[in-house]
Amino acid sequence: MLRVENLDVYYGGIHALKNVSISVPRGKIVTLIGANGAGKSSTLRAISGLVRKKGKVFHDGEDISSSSPEAITAGGLVLVPEGRKIFPHLTVYENLMLGAYVRNDRSGIDETREWVYDLFPRLRERAWQKGGTLSGGEQQMLALGRALMSRPNVIMMDEPSLGLAPLLVKEVFEIIAAVNAEGVTLLLVEQNAFAALRIAHHAYVLEVGRIVLEGSGEELLADGRVREAYLGG
Amino acid sequence: MSVEMFIQHFLNALTLGSLYGLIAIGYTMVYGILRLINFAHGDIFMLGAYFVFWGGALFRLPWFLSVVVAILFTALCGITVDRVAYRPLREAPRISALISSIGVSFFIQNLSIVTFTAIPRAVHVPQWLGQVHLIGKVRLLPLAIVVPIVSLLLTSGLLWVVYRTKPGLAMRAISKDIETTRLMGVPVNRIIAITFGLGSALAAASGIMWALRYPQIHPFMGVIPGFKAFIAAVLGGIGSIQGAVLGGLLLGFIEIMIIAFFPGLSGYRDAFAFVLLIVILLIRPSGLMGEKLEEKV
Secondary structure, X not given: OEEEEEEEEEEOOEEEEEEEEEEEOOOOEEEEEEOOOOOHHHHHHHHOOOOOOEEEEEEOOEEOOOOOHHHHHHOOEEEEOOOOOOOOOOEHHHHHHHHOOOOOOHHHHHHHHHHHHHHOHHHHHOOOOEHHHOOHHHHHHHHHHHHHOOXXXXXXXXXXXXXXXXXXHHHHHHHHHHHXXXXXXXXXXXXXXXXXXXXXXXXXXXXXXXXXXXXXXXXXXXXXHHHHHHOOO | OOHHHHHHHHHHHHHHHHHHHHHHHHHHHHHHHHOOOOOOHHHHHHHHHHHHHHHHHOOOOOHHHHHHHHHHXXXXXXXXXXXXXXXXXXXXXXXXXXXHHHHXXXXXXXXXXXXHOOOOEOOOOOHHHHOOEEEOOEEEOHHHHHHHHHXXXXXXXXXXXXXXXXXXXXXXXXXHOHHHHHHOOOOHHHHHHHHHHHHHHHHHHHHHHHHHHOOOEOOOOOHHHHHHHHHHHHHHXXXXXXXXXXXXXXXXXXXXXXXXXXXXXXXXXXXXXXXXHHXXXXXXXXXXXXXXXXXXX
């Protein structure tokens, strides 16, 4: 569904990503774990066209290596950025409508919005509130709901649990699993390796810009090196 | 001062303020989206006036048609300026685009001298607009009514676009976070082009009405109104459309009323606006309706 081949990213003189290759099969949750600064966000930003890169990216069999972020989103591959990045001055409703910007089918959009509201009833309650007035957890729901509005087939999420209380983290991961159950393929970047590995079908470990390990979620959960480095022993 | 005199001054101030407001909207919209002070905006205003002049004088277009054509052409000029002079600098430090806009301003002025010549031209004013009616002791120029009404309609139309349409939603999103807006699949450059088009169309409308009200046009006619509209935008709170209109009206009233009450100061007319700019920047840099600088994260 999503295939990344030999990705390299440079920031000035810094070689941030070195020959990263990952593959996300249709309908699966794949996670990318690693320490701060390992290049997790850079990988997602490179895939979505926000940073310049070398290497190839294929989405749904199509080469999107040199596509613009707008075109990539329109093609059904959506990034939920780190820090959620909802529009604080726009209402929840307007945030969702921006998510549907690439679509023009009015009734279809209304339908999707109802579906998102059913998925996150809190968003329906707060539809006319400004995004900035939502709590952290609600903002994460809005960010995910907004991404779903374009009816993507792959969603990339950058640190969805960042800054959330432990109880909410659990809720967010449940939501992610629920979205996946709806048939959406997910590429998840997380520092919370434990939670991410538990729901992932497949996982990659990134260390200073390089993939050092990969395997199924369970395999990595059981792996001694992973336990030591990311799961607190 | 007699009541009649006051009404006269009030109407003058309303006209002038509306015209400032229309130009100020263009400054404020471009600033809101790109954080760029588009110094060429006053020259776009001048082009609007010239296009209507040439439409009538050269192509013998009916008056109304030449107004429409002039507005469209000016909008196109605004979009071209963005495409040629600002878009290549989108990733560059902000100061580069600012300097580029000063360059564009000089370019348009001097190109206008070469093509239109620097000779001031008289604009044909249709009789129904230019004929003075005496109501009591008040000399009523139909323009003094038409200008505020047209300005109100145009501003309402613009607010409708910004708050009720899809491109308008995209504009408001871009003004906060351009990168995330791109992630929504919004064709950001096209939305920016629409913004320049709308701002320039309003400047053209203002330039045309300016030329009818003060019927003489020349290549530098946009400089001072441009600066003053910029001040109006800062006064109202740059980034806010309602603020730009309010700032324009306020500036119009301040200018006219100071001269009305202190005729001896009329020589300093243009200086008031700039003093005002300095005062706002010292006391309330975010303007009357500007967004607060701090922001919830």
